[in-house]
Amino acid sequence: MLSETRPSKVGKWTEPALRVLRERYLMREGGEVVETPEEMCWRVAGSIAAGEARYGRSQAAVREIASAFYDIMVDGYFLPNSPTLMNAGKGNGLQYSACYVLPVGDSMEEIFDSVKAAAIIHKSGGGCISGDTRVWTTFCGLEPIEVLVNRATADGRPGAQHGAGVAFDVSDLNINTASMDPKTGQTGLRHVTHVWRFEVPAASQVLVETRDGTRVQTSAWHPFMVVRPEGLVEVRADDLAAGDIILAPDRPDGYWPHTTRQRSGSLVIDESIGWLVGFTLGDGSFGYVPALRQYRLRWFSGEPDVLDKVRAVLAGCGINVSMQQDRRGLLSVATLTQRFVLDMLEACGLQKVGAKDERVRVPEVIAKSPLPVVRAFVAGLLDSDGYVAPDGSPSYATASREMAEDLAGLMSLLGYQPSLTVKPPHRRGKRPIHNVQLCTLPQVDDLRGDIEAYVASEHKRVRLTSASRKQTALRLPFRAWRDRLRGLGMIGSSRHGAGPCHAELSRWSCNQNRRCRRDDLLAIADTVASRDAGLGRLLRRAATRGLEIAAVRRAPAPKAFYDLSVEGWNTYAAGTHGMAFVHNTGFAFSRLRPKDDIVASTGG
Known part of the structure; x- marks a missing residue:
């Protein structure tokens, strides 16, 4: 109890002072006063002095400050305001400020x-x-x-x-x-x-x-x-x-705080891994192969140049794989390297293997990465489920509402003006598709300058340009x-x-x-x-x-x-x-x- 640890000094309290303290300030339980004036002073002193610990002071120093504060209170030289006397040290979440x-x-x-x-x-x-x-x-x-x-x-x-x-x-x-x-x-x-x-x-x-x-x-x-x-x-x-006109964020190059590359297990999230995370969230598939009792990560694409970049990124991690083509003509690349698969699962912000459509989001490691990594991630999304229209307008489609909201927010932070639309399920589709327009037409060339170095699809890179000034007045x-x-x-x-x-x-x-x-x-x-x-x-x-x-x-x-x-x-x-x-x-x-x-x- 406080009375067992407080300093021995006691105060000289007048009868009117004691009456006011008992009526308004001293702690109660079941309507009964359970605190002496000295215990109140020690409770307050300890709570106020505890703030020193946030700035590196030792427990001994904190107690020394609390003791000094206690002394000036019981000696009558100083008392804090009523909210502090009433609330400090009680853990009731109430304020100490009176004004x-x-x-x-x-x-x-x-x-x-x-x-x-x-x-x-x-x-x-x-x-x-x-x-x-x-x-x-x-x-x-x-x-x-x-x-x-x-x-x-x-x-x-x-x-x-x-x-x-x-x-x-x-x-x-x-x-x-x-x-x-x-x-x-x-x-x-x-x-x-x-x-x-x-x-x-x-x-x-x-x-x-x-x-x-x-x-x-x-x-x-x-x-x-x-x-x-x-x-x-x-x-x-x-x-x-x-x-009425309100403002969205400026480009973040002048204030973005993150300069250190994040880690996911043994992976360092650099630009190439950032791109691969974005591509994986769109056209990657985490699965389990029962016959081998191993996890597998596979990527699909109709564009060989995109899968060539996947292979190059894997080769940089010491994993050499070849491109496969199934009976439908669909191209794929896969790896069974368990450490890499699990590290990528973590980097993608996923909790388990299997269908990921509604679980994908912009991973925390990406949003806390240096700007080049963030922009490479956007390029990876564009290389997967992205589309560049003939007029140069880029968009990204996803079944995950959370991913669409995250991406729209991320593009705003990057200085662009995105828009988000929702299409109802079509034909055999069971879920609505969320489509994020990454920027306006006059911003397309700015976006190209940010992500061109990371886009793998030659087709999309060539289209990603616009001379149009079409935008809302x-x-x-x-x-x-x-x-x-x-x-x-x-x-x-x-x-x-x-x-x-x-x-x-x-x-x-x-x-x-x-x-x-x-x-x-x-x-x-x-x-x-x-x-x-x-x-x-x-x-x-x-x-x-x-x-x-x-x-x-x-x-x-x-x-x-x-x-x-x-x-x-x-x-x-x-x-x-x-x-x-x-x-x-x-x-x-x-x-x-x-x-x-x-x-x-x-x-x-």
Whole structure:
């Protein structure tokens, strides 16, 4: 018990103090007080000092700090606030903080933004996104947020109740995620400090869907960052309008954190093995040969050049095999090398041999690999169940809904704009087929540059190119942008003549549907950048990464909700059928005023 280990010093408590302690602070069991004031102080001191262990302090040092803290409490020099005295050391998951300080700006908009944030904290505690929404982290790769939260809290760490949510401090796990600077739209890597579980009423759950099909099921009050003439602006989910533009991730080359190759058993997951994992998930087959009592891994293809690459990869692993052709003319390559078969099974993220159609997903070792390995994996998928249309458009078909969602999320992270469609079973088919369009036509040549070195199929590699600029124009009402552009000298006049980009601005201003072609927006962005670099970059991101809101409606089915607290930027990439940046609505610990921060209005 605490009383057996605490220091011997006792406090001098007045009778009124003892009465208040017994009524409000001391632990109870069955309504009876079971704790002395000294035991309370030791409970609190031990809980607070335990935080030192996270930073490498020894148990002896932790006890020394706890003892010092205990002494100043029982001597009456200092007592922490009521929530700390009531909750520390009890393992009840409740908070130690008594106050939350939100910054309040000097404009009417900023004042009411802070009022809104406070109301959200007290009304709901947050509620961000449904559990099946994909997120990417350095902790577990590409997973539904529910899986991330469950894995991050699997050690039984306590949570703290905040409104309708429970927050778990995971800062010790060094989890990072793709985040967006809410001022500039720049994508980068930011630290996840907390994960959350929420209960959100069904009536407050909405489904936000973009024109390309990306979806986010969220709480009605959850904010999105919308592109406006004044910059990126927070807009509640239920206040989003069709045509609003939100942003998807930039290309990850500047922030991707993984540089070390992963291992799967004895296999080092380099580019060649990454390609083979992708190809295996499509056209590979794990089986068991009873006559030999051995596991077998076999690959099939109608293209010899693809199987030649399989043989080359196997040869690099010391396995020499030949190509076989069955009576139907189907080509195959197989190996019975048991260590290799089992290592590949693990690398593919599969638990057992046999039919794998609905079990395949983007493996964790791939999502946590260096970018060249990730891109080689995409090439392997394209070489298997992928298709390149005559116009250059690449796609991947799978019976696994989970794989389709993973791949759409992965392509978003790689800087592309995928789309996902579902085809019902055809003829003898028993399962629907999920088809992922890997990118838009104007992005095809960028994708070719990323994966051309790894694609084995000559036929697909030749087709993987497009000069088409066909893509959806963005619904950006010209009138809303006119004053901002005029202030930058972009709008011409009868006195001064046509302004720069007059042709692009003319098409935009005259569009009956209030839309702007993305190529026109790129040209405008380049000119604006010389006058306002920040706005130029934002317009370029809107042109290349902009996702247009198509609809916001009541969620068809209620789901469990989760959230992340992301240090600094308070945003992260999430979604189904692709990814968009969302703003976390759980209590933003990063919004607390830092120590010694000056309050502008008082100078204090």
